[in-house]
Amino acid sequence: MEETLVFIDEGFLDKLTKLFGEGERIKFDKFDFAKRIAKKQGLICKHLFYYTCPPFQSATPTEEEMKRKKGYDRFTFVLSKNKDITIREGRVQKIINKNGEMEFRQKGVDTLLTIDLSHMKEDYPNVKKIILVSSDTDFCPIIKDIKERNKVEVILYTYFDRERRSKFSLSNELISCCSKYTKLIKDDFISSPIQKRKEDIK
Numbered sequence: 630m631e632e633t634l635v636f637i638d639e640g641f642l643d644k645l646t647k648l649f650g651e652g653e654r655i656k657f658d659k660f661d662f663a664k665r666i667a668k669k670q671g672l673i674c675k676h677l678f679y680y681t682c683p684p685f686q687s688a689t690p691t692e693e694e695m696k697r698k699k700g701y702d703r704f705t706f707v708l709s710k711n712k713d714i715t716i717r718e719g720r721v722q723k724i725i726n727k728n729g730e731m732e733f734r735q736k737g738v739d740t741l742l743t744i745d746l747s748h749m750k751e752d753y754p755n756v757k758k759i760i761l762v763s764s765d766t767d768f769c770p771i772i773k774d775i776k777e778r779n780k781v782e783v784i785l786y787t788y789f790d791r792e793r794r795s796k797f798s799l800s801n802e803l804i805s806c807c808s809k810y811t812k813l814i815k816d817d818f819i820s821s822p823i824q825k826r827k828e829d830i831k
Contacts, residue, residue: 632675633784634749634756635663636742638763639681640735645788648797649815660714661821666786667760669811675756677714678745680738681705685721717741743771750779758782761807764789766800773806785810 637659646655660677667674684697708714719737726732746768749756757780761768764787775781785807789799804810 630671630673631758632756633667633670633672633758633760634676634678634753635667635674635760636678636746636762637663637680638738638742638761638765639679640738641764641787642762645797645813646818648788649818655815655818656823657818657821658823659708659821660711662818663760665821666762666811666817670758670760670784672758672760674760675713675753678717678742679708679714680717680719680742682719682721682735682738685723685733715745717745739765739767743768746771746775749775750781756781758784758808760784760786762786762813764797764799764803766803769802769806776806776808782808784808786813787811788813 643654646657647653649655659679660674663677664674684694684701686694686698690698705716705718709716717738719735719741721733722736724732724734742763746759749759759775759781761772761783763785772783776783783806785804787799787803787810788797789812790797
């Protein structure tokens with residue numbers, strides 16, 4: 630089978646697993662997930678690019694913030710031991726929205742993903758199809774560029790609904806600029822359970 634690269638926007642998947650888990654995030658094996666969705670397209674996942682952010686830390690971190698950071702560090706340590714996975718880290722920004730509520734937003738992730746997509750032809754010249762797991766229309770310019778300039782097919786894995794003001798409303802622009810798209814389902818996650826290995830337990 631033909632090889633592919635899988636690019637995952639963790640911020641998008643985090644919200645989606647919480648939706649499918651009815652408020653509680655579904656835990657799943659990231660690389661097994663990437664291999665499974667690639668196989669659905671008749672492809673082999675050669676490498677996974679995983680875009681995420683460390684949890685927010687205050688100037689003087691709270692006990693809860695330190696606990697989250699410790700869990701995150703443990704997770705990325707295990708993930709980074711797989712040579713077929715590249716982790717790219719942005720940062721989290723705390724803001725107050727127009728309703729006076731506190732929100733946390735990822736910063737820099739889109740830029741990192743765009744850079745990797747722009748370099749893929751030089752780094753992986755034999756790859757002709759890639760998989761993008763996201764719902765962000767900010768990627769449309771780079772998708773169009775690599776399709777036209779590098780003749781690379783972009784397969785989108787995403788999720789959307791028809792609810793007004795939903796977190797999962799999706800612009801037709803993202804769908805139309807990709808070569809094809811597939812809507813993610815709950816089974817894509819629960820079919821990739823985390824298998825704890827002795828060498829991962831420190």
